[in-house]
Amino acid sequence: MSDPLVNAVGLSRRFGDVVAVNEVSMQIESGETLALVGESGSGKTTLGRMLSLLLPPSAGTLEIAGNNVVGLSRRALKPVRRNVQMIFQDPVSSLNPRQTVANILTEPLRNYRLGSHTEQTARAIELLDAVGLPEETLQRYPHEFSGGQRQRITIARALALNPGFIVADEPVSALDVSVQSQILNLLADLKERYQLAYLFISHDLAVVHHIADRIAVMYLGNIVELATREDLFRSPTHPYTQALLKSVPEIRPGKRRLGQVLQGDPPSPANPPSGCRFHPRCPRATDLCRTKAPELETRSATSSHQVACHHADTGA
Amino acid sequence: MLLEIEDLHIGFDSDQGFVPVVEAVNLAIARGSTLALVGESGCGKSLIASSIMQLLPPFGRVNRGVISLDGQNLASLDERSLQKIRGNRIAMIFQEPMSALNPVFTVGAQIAESLLLHMELDNKAARQRSIELLESVGIPDPQVRAGNYPHELSGGMRQRVLIAMALACEPDLIIADEPTTALDVTIQAQILDLLHDLQERHGAAILFISHDFGVVSQMADDIAVMYAGRIIEQGSAAEILESPTHPYTRALLATTPRLDHKADRLPAIVGRVPSPFERDAGCHFRKRCDHAVAQCAASYPELIARGGSHPCACHVVNANV
Numbered sequence: 165m166s167d168p169l170v171n172a173v174g175l176s177r178r179f180g181d182v183v184a185v186n187e188v189s190m191q192i193e194s195g196e197t198l199a200l201v202g203e204s205g206s207g208k209t210t211l212g213r214m215l216s217l218l219l220p221p222s223a224g225t226l227e228i229a230g231n232n233v234v235g236l237s238r239r240a241l242k243p244v245r246r247n248v249q250m251i252f253q254d255p256v257s258s259l260n261p262r263q264t265v266a267n268i269l270t271e272p273l274r275n276y277r278l279g280s281h282t283e284q285t286a287r288a289i290e291l292l293d294a295v296g297l298p299e300e301t302l303q304r305y306p307h308e309f310s311g312g313q314r315q316r317i318t319i320a321r322a323l324a325l326n327p328g329f330i331v332a333d334e335p336v337s338a339l340d341v342s343v344q345s346q347i348l349n350l351l352a353d354l355k356e357r358y359q360l361a362y363l364f365i366s367h368d369l370a371v372v373h374h375i376a377d378r379i380a381v382m383y384l385g386n387i388v389e390l391a392t393r394e395d396l397f398r399s400p401t402h403p404y405t406q407a408l409l410k411s412v413p414e415i416r417p418g419k420r421r422l423g424q425v426l427q428g429d430p431p432s433p434a435n436p437p438s439g440c441r442f443h444p445r446c447p448r449a450t451d452l453c454r455t456k457a458p459e460l461e462t463r464s465a466t467s468s469h470q471v472a473c474h475h476a477d478t479g480a
Numbered sequence: 481m482l483l484e485i486e487d488l489h490i491g492f493d494s495d496q497g498f499v500p501v502v503e504a505v506n507l508a509i510a511r512g513s514t515l516a517l518v519g520e521s522g523c524g525k526s527l528i529a530s531s532i533m534q535l536l537p538p539f540g541r542v543n544r545g546v547i548s549l550d551g552q553n554l555a556s557l558d559e560r561s562l563q564k565i566r567g568n569r570i571a572m573i574f575q576e577p578m579s580a581l582n583p584v585f586t587v588g589a590q591i592a593e594s595l596l597l598h599m600e601l602d603n604k605a606a607r608q609r610s611i612e613l614l615e616s617v618g619i620p621d622p623q624v625r626a627g628n629y630p631h632e633l634s635g636g637m638r639q640r641v642l643i644a645m646a647l648a649c650e651p652d653l654i655i656a657d658e659p660t661t662a663l664d665v666t667i668q669a670q671i672l673d674l675l676h677d678l679q680e681r682h683g684a685a686i687l688f689i690s691h692d693f694g695v696v697s698q699m700a701d702d703i704a705v706m707y708a709g710r711i712i713e714q715g716s717a718a719e720i721l722e723s724p725t726h727p728y729t730r731a732l733l734a735t736t737p738r739l740d741h742k743a744d745r746l747p748a749i750v751g752r753v754p755s756p757f758e759r760d761a762g763c764h765f766r767k768r769c770d771h772a773v774a775q776c777a778a779s780y781p782e783l784i785a786r787g788g789s790h791p792c793a794c795h796v797v798n799a800n801v
Contacts, residue, residue, distance in 0.1 A: 203664035204635070310752055340520035341691065345735040345746035352745070367664065370694070374737040374746065397739065411669040413694030415738055417718035419514065420698055421673045426666045428620075429634045 167230055169194045169329055169361050170215060175224035177210050182434045184210040186385040187224065189460075194328060197355065197362040199372040199393075201408070202382035205433055209333055211382070212365045216250045216331040217241060229328065246276060249322035253334035255314035259306040265292075265317055266302040272324040291320040294357075295350060312343035319350065326358070333365045348375055369412050373397060381405045384433055384441040387460055391469040401463070401471045403446050440474065448475045481508040482685050483532070483653055488545035490527050490536065491756070498543060501756045502527050502709045505545070506783075511652065512679065514686040516696040516717075519706035520732075522753055525689045529655045532687070533572060534562050549653070568598040571646035575658040577638035581630040587641045588614075588626030591648055598649045613644040617674060636667035643674065650682055657689045672698055693736055697721055705729045708753055708764035711783060715790030725792040727769045763795065771796045 168191035177185040185207040192198045202208045213219040214226065217233060226233050228244050236244075252258040259268060269288040273279060279287065289299050295316040306314055315335065322330055332351070336344040352375065354360060366372050372379060372393075379396045381389040381404065389402040400406045407426040426445055431437055439456050443449040452474050460472040485507040491500040502524035509515045517525045530536050532547055534554055547554045549569065554562070574580040582590060591610035595601050601609060607626070614622035617640040630638055639659065646654055656675065660668040672695065679686060688699050696703060696717075703720040705713045705728070713726040724730045734747045751768045763769070766776040775795045783793040792798065 203666065312752070341732060341736050342520060342749040343752070345737070345748045346750075348737070349745050349748055368737075369665065370737040370739055373739050373742065407666055409739070411665040412739055413669075413672070413692070413698045414740065415693045415697050415721060415733070415736065417697060417716075417721045419676075419701055419717065421676045422669045422698070423673070425669050429636055429667065430664075 168192060169229055170363075171225075171227040172215065173225045175211070175214060175221050175226060177207075177214060177219065178222045183385055183436070184433060185214065185221075188387050189224075190380060190387070190390065192329070192361045192363060194361050195355065195359045197364050197375055197377045199364045199366060199376035199379045200382060201366060201369060201372055201379060203367060203430060205384070205430060206382040207385040207433070208365050208382050212250075212331045212333050212363055215329075215363055216248050217245055218250070246325045247327050248329050248331070249325070249327040251315075251318055251322050251330060251332040251335045253337050255311060255318050255338070256306070258318055259314060261306055264303055264305060268306075268317065269302075269321055269324060272321065276325065278325075287324065288320075291323055294323060294354065295320045310343075311339055312346060315339065315347055316350065319347075319354070323354065323358070327360070329361045329363070331363045331365070334367070335364075336371060337366070337368065344371070351375065369408060381408065384430060384436055386441060386457075386472060387470075388442065388472045389470065390460065395467075395469045399469075401469070401476050402442075402473050403448055403475075404442050440472075448473075448478060450474070482511045482550060483507070483509045483687070484546075484548050484551075485528070485532070486546045486548075488528065488531065488547065489543040490524070490531055490540055491543055492539040492541065496757075499756050500543065500709065500759075501540070502531075504783075505711055507704060507711075509653070509685045509687060511685050512683040513701045514679065514688050514699050516688045516690060516700035516703045517706060518690060518693065518696055518703060520691055520753060522708075522755075523706040524709045525706055526657055529572070529657050529687065529689055532653075532655060533566055533570060535566075564598070567594045567651075568649040569651055570653045570655065571649070571651040573639075573642050573646050573654065573656045573659045575661050577635065577642045577662070578630060580642055581638060583630055586627050586629055587633070591626075591641070591645050594645060594648045610644070610648070613648055614641070616647070617641075617644045617678075618670070619644075635663055636670065639663060639667075639671055640674070643671070643678070647678060647682065651684055653685045653687065655687045655689070658691070659688075660695060661690070661692070668695070675699065693721070693733060694738075705732075708759060709756065710764065710780075710793065712765070712793045713791065714783065719790045723789075725789060725797045726794050727771050727796070728765045731768075763793075 170192040173189045175188045188211055200208045214221050221234060229247055231244050233244050266288055269291055270284040273284045273287060292301050297316055336347050364375055376393045378392050380387050383404050389405045400409050410425045428445055437444050438454060440453040440458055443453040458472045458474045460470050463469045463471060485505055488505040489500055490502040491498050519525050531542055588610045591613055592606040595606040595609055611622045611626050614625055619625050619640050660671050690696050700717045703717050704711045707728050713729045724733060731749045735749055749768055754764055762777040763781055766772040773796060781793045781795045783791045785791045786798045
């Protein structure tokens with residue numbers, strides 16, 4: 165196997181006393197979608213910001229396409245940044261309302277001094293075409309577009325510098341279902357066409373089930389399970405993953421209760437529980453879980469399925 | 481029927497005259513049952529909710545139609561009589577609990593407010609009752625929590641507080657407008673189960689507004705699907721989820737990603753919803769519809785049941801059965 169495009173080892177981020185991301189290791193290959201799922205406060209956005217080079221880690225190493233990026237100056241980071249782009253949840257606040265679409269799309273090119281004005285405009289038209297928008301879009305302003313069209317514009321902008329890696333933080337959460345599927349299809353097409361790697365951050369397991377190649381589940385700053393899409397949905401192993409999957413309402417008739425899947429709220433990351441951070445809500449917790457934090461380990465020598473649970477083999 | 485809505489039209493006045501947003505809506509909810517109103521943003525589902533409460537935003541007005549609670553026309557009531565119904569017989573739960581709660585009062589005081597207004601309790605009894613209500617919605621340490629301000633609670637707790645407020649006067653009808661959309665999925669599961677329990681215990685009817693077919697299948701006895709201001713298909717939850725007939729409902733169900741099925745590509749619905757200004761005399765969905773025929777541009781299809789099926793507003797479907 166070639167070197168992974170993204171290689172994070174023991175990545176952590178603190179904000180004051182709060183450990184938002186705790187020693188996360190993950191690799192992402194070219195052309196692969198790794199989905200990061202978890203609930204609010206799990207640290208998935210913080211991890212995404214570190215991988216997109218917007219936030220320096222407090223500890224750990226991070227390599228993008230073989231280049232170390234930790235501790236680099238802004239100037240030294242600039243060439244690496246070309247390769248890494250981001251798409252956000254809210255296309256309204258991530259587009260400058262006072263710039264035309266032409267300006268928005270050529271800004272990255274101007275930043276890197278790529279091409280003449282004419283070439284930049286030609287590239288902008290090419291980008292619009294790639295995301296399914298007509299050339300006339302160029303002279304218009306963000307407010308003239310619907311939410312789905314605006315998200316297409318932010319995707320076009322992310323593609324401007326031919327990146328290899330895109331961090332998409334809840335890119336379809338603000339969209340209606342019928343528009344959401346258009347954007348999901350577009351992201352899949354672009355991945356195919358440009359061999360992109362995605363870190364796809366989402367709270368929506370049905371969306372993740374559709375788009376991911378592999379899935380990492382986060383809880384309170386830790387990755388608790390990491391597996392291929394098939395393995396994770398076929399044999400979810402961490403009790404938190406199992407609870408998450410059980411909580412997703414199925415589309416089938418029959419008014420029903422789900423039954424208690426998980427009690428209580430996630431604890432505050434400012435004051436995390438001892439040992440395994442999931443133990444206060446876990447049906448399988450024992451004294452071991454209260455004192456010792458489990459490591460993320462592969463389940464067997466032949467499997468890539470990783471779980472952080474002392475009782476991973478006791479089943480559901 | 482507890483709530484009956486007949487031929488409801490809601491819209492606003494513009495330079496070009498009256499612009500309809502919600503058109504020709506008929507709905508009925510029986511005591512103890514849940515009707516889900518499903519549709520994407522802008523379809524008018526929340527306007528229907530606020531019109532029931534007689535709390536339309538300033539630009540909106542009901543142009544035609546009758547909304548009645550136990551046979552009483554709500555539009556005929558004066559503000560004082562409406563006050564006696566709002567929060568008392570009809571209560572509402574919103575999507576965003578933080579903006580529905582007042583940040584400068586404790587949650588106990590906010591629950592007690594409607595008790596003092598509607599239930600003729602004294603301060604002490606109202607306080608006691610609000611603690612009981614917090615307990616009934618599954619809030620641990622209700623004594624302590626009653627003294628908390630909204631910002632001291634998690635999102636799930638705040639939504640429980642809103643539900644406690646909605647229940648305070650044992651309403652006949654609860655309008656829940658996307659009540660779990662802002663919540664994490666494990667918390668959503670808790671809140672939906674709570675709504676079930678409460679409906680069983682109090683027998684309230686629920687008008688459940690949502691864009692999420694998964695959530696709706698868990699909650700609904702009946703489902704009405706809305707598109708661009710109109711109900712386009714209506715039936716029992718089983719009818720809509722298992723044998724949808726309208727092309728929009730079918731496309732919407734097919735394009736929703738789900739755990740029990742994996743498609744390579746989601747069958748997308750091309751284009752977008754026409755705005756109220758762009759609607760014409762024809763079917764509002766026809767430009768996005770794979771089955772559209774000439775008749776679809778000529779007239780809006782009636783919402784009718786044909787051949788033993790449930791009501792559907794589609795020329796093609798109704799011609800073929």
